[in-house]
Amino acid sequence: MFQKIKRIVLGRSLKSDELDHEKFSVLWGLPILSSDAISSVSYACEEILMVLIPVLGLASYRPLMGVAFAIICLLMILVFSYRQTISAYPQGGGSYIVASENLGKTAGLVAASSLAIDYVLTVAVSICAGTAAITSAFPSLLPYKTLIAFVMVSLLAIGNLRGMRESSILFGLPTYMFMISILIMIITGIIKVLVLKEIPPVSADLHQPMQDLTLVLFLKAFSSGCTALTGVEAVSDGIPNFKAPAQKNAKRVLTLLACIVFMIFVGVCFLATMYHVVPNENVTAIAQISSHVFGNDTLMFYIVQATTAIILTMAANTAFADLPLLFSILAKDGYVPRQFMARGSRLSFSNGIIMLFLLSASLVMIFHANTHHLMPLYAVGVFLSFTLSQAGMFVRWLKTKEGKWKHKAFINGLGTIITAITCMIIAASKFFHGAWIVLLCIPIFVFVMRKIHQHYEQVKRDLDITEINDSLIRKQPVPTRIILPVDSINRSFIKAVNYAYTLHCDNMEIYHVDVDAYATQKLQHKYGCLQLDIPLCCEQAPYRNINETLLHHIEEEAKHLLPQQTLTIIIPQFVVTHVQKNILHNQTSLLLKHKLSYMRNVSIISVPYVLHE
Template sequence: MFRKIQSLLLGKTLKTTDLHGEKFSVLWGLPVLSSDAISSVAYASEEILLVLIPILGLAAYKPMLYVAIAITVLLLILVFSYRQTIDNYPHGGGSYIVASENLGKGAGLVAAASLTIDYMLTVAVSTCAGTAAITSAFPALLQHRTIITVAVIGILAIGNLRGMKDSAKLFGIPTYLFMFCIIAMIVTGIFKVVVLGETPAQAPTLKQTGESLGLVLFLKAFAAGCTALTGVEAVSDGIPNFRDPAQKNAKRVLGLLAVIVFIIFGGVSFLATMYKVSPRPDITVTAQIATQIFGSGSIMFYAVQATTAIILIMAANTAFADLPLLLSILAKDGYVPRQFASRGKRLGFSNGIVMLFLVASTLVIAVGADTHLLLPLYAVGVFMSFTLSQFGMFMKWYKSKEGKWKHKAAINGFGALVTAVTCVIIGSTKFIHGAWIIFLLIPFFVLVMTRVRRHYNKVRDNLKIDTDVSQLIKKCKVSNHIIVPIQTLNKSFIKSLNYALAIGDTIEVYHVSTNDEDTAKLQEKYNKLGVDIPLVIDHAPYRNVNETLLKYIDKKQSEFDSNETITIVMPQFVIRKWWHQTLHNQTSLFLRTAIMKRRNINIVTIPYIINE
């Protein structure tokens, strides 16, 4: 039954040779890997107004345009910089690979930790914002926003577990519909005011204040609006997900991304100033603009709200496409568990997808699906990774001095400077609002990754063969001494004893006695087996069965030379229902765990299945 449900949800298992057919073309790579940056315009303009309006009132709209222009310029700088990253690092990994190779592993791990945190927040923020768009159209659903958001993340996870090709088709079309609806809203809104001469309704709750735009206020608004730039690096991270020629296709997608964000973010910001909308807790800025342009009950209003909700949800898909790939690269380098490098049934990195679903869902539940509680944590990590990536590229050109290196170094150097300043601005302005958590999480993630790598290094050093392989094979016959522990004589023990007879030179059955009466009964039953195998009995007056057995094994080992080995044949019955395990003594499990820690002792577990 489980397999049928799994096959229905995820589809049939794909062969490894099918991987090429699962990769993105430009048409489908654009909506999947760019949806984060494209969708962030749905709330970036609102975040700018949330900073400016409480201070400036009606005077906030003109400065908002200046902030939007500054963010757009930064977008162009990032696009030019990441084109060079794509040219020089075709295997993906983005900031992690660039920083590791040019600035050292420490910088690379900081970039990886920053990106990992940002991708997790991307899923939580985007889906929360998508739910906000839904509840703006249907206010009755507001009280259920947490459940709706978690369900949406689950749908995204299932879609990505089906593989890249299926997820592109599933999530790509809504992204294009969003672009069409927003561009239609921008064109219609400007046409109605500029050509038809309509006068937008002035926001009734706003008043003209005597405050003016200062540098600190501008920087705060700039930091809030920089959420529009999250996801720009996703294209360079995900180069291996593109069809050949992968680098060319990735650069085309990056260029198209810049054009689309410029049009949509600039257009929505301009409409916000033209129609004098202000942030409200019950309805988004985009919804207010659509209401004034199309009417609250019109088809286009609901189309804008529906596609906005969907694109915000699709933005999370950028993280589902890129974070598992980043984790697979880190896993190959030994900084996260190796399981993240394994492809699943549909050739996606399924362990990374499942992990992202669990973490993002936990975040959503923790904040009650409130976007504004998560946004202060957002963008700090991504701009830190931007800075490390650009500075890494600058150092690459400076060290190699290949070709027109000065021109390239200037682009990446300027990009590093601008993103570093932006990172400081975002970190300082949002620090007390929650960004301090990110500054604690990044070093914690780096520490964890370093410890994981240290563990893998120790395992590798222990398993590594430093001498001539042929010298490790014992030329003479090795004597194998078998010990079969017994507590009670049953079918499980008989199966283990029969196996021991097939592999051993000398065999003994070992029993630890804690009760003389029970031991006598065991001896009587054992004698009826009619086997010429000694039953060794040790007494444990303190009932420390495991400890007594382990001492006996250690004693035996000390008596043997290099041509003799000890193998413990351990009976173990298997229960089909997991909860039944709690009803049984776990002595054999503890014994097996303890014996496995003894380096020169072999252990064989003989399963006996209990039918129910």
């Protein structure tokens, strides 16, 4: 039944050689890997105004464009820098690979931790912002916004578990619809004001400025607006997801991403200045602009709101495309569990997708799907990874001196300085609003990843064979010692005894722990009727501690083993066909096997007997 449901929800399993058909072209790679950056502009303008309006009031709109152009300048620097990263590191991995190779493993793990946190927050923030767009159009849904957000995260996870190709078509079309509808809104709004000379109303909530614009206020607004740049690194992280030529296609997508973000972000900010948008907790800035441009309850108003809600939801798909890939690289290096390397039935890194779903869904529930509560946690991690990536590339050019390395080093050096300053501004301005949580989590994640790596290295050393020769193999048979625990004479026990005889072992015993004299006498009588040539050993347990008594006996027997000799424990176990009834049986056997698994010279064999109900 489970397999049928899985096939219906996720689709048929794919062969490994079908992986190339699952990769992105430029047409579909753009919406999947750029949806985070493209959608961020829908709330970045609002975040800037939330800083400026309480202080500057009606005078907020002039510096708004200055902040917007400062962010666009930083975007261009990042795009030029990441184009160089794509050329130098075609295997993907982005900041983690660049920082690890050029700045050391610790820097790489810091970058990986920052990116992982950012991707989780990307899903949570994007989903919550998409939910806000829905409730802005339909206020009656406000009480259900947490539930709506959870359902949207679940649908995204299922869509990505179906595989890259299907998710690209499923999530790509809404991204293009958003771009078209927002561009129509920008063009229409500009024409109505500048050409048709329509005078927008001024909100009654606006007040006269309480103070002048200061550098600190400008930097605070700039740090809030930098959420528009989250997701820029996703293209360089996901190079392996592109069809050949992967590098060239990744560069094209990155260039298109920069052009689209420039047009939409500047356009939305310009409309916000013309229509005097005032941030409202229940109505987004985009909803206010589209209401002014198209009017309430018009078809275009609902189209803009619908596509905005969808693109904000789809923005989370960037994280679903990149975080599992990052985890697979970290797993390959031994810094996260190896299970994250495995591809699922649809050739996606399903364990990474499930992990991302669980973490992001938890954030949505904890913060009650409130975008503004999550936003202070956002952008710190991504700008830290930006800085480490730029610094890593700068060091690389200084070391290798490849090609026109001087101007490349200049671009990456400039990018390092600007992103580092931006990171410090964001961390300082949002520290007490929640950024401290991210700054605390990063070193914790680095510590945990190092511990995982130490464990894998220790396991590797323990299992490694330094010199392979014929002395490792037992060419002469070594006598084996077998113990078969018995509680009662039944069909399961008979099957275990018959199996034991197939091992042709002369050193075997049947062992029983005596906790009930009458039951033991009954067992001895039945055992005598079998006329076996295997001795029955009964040992009393006055405290009725069956497993402890048996384990003590096995430990004592293990002490007398010859070199390279193994003590084999055969455990009869019956299996119930109804899975839910298994909890009623075999608990003692499971605990026993768990304890025995820690004994190096002891082997465990389970002999199942299936009960047909």
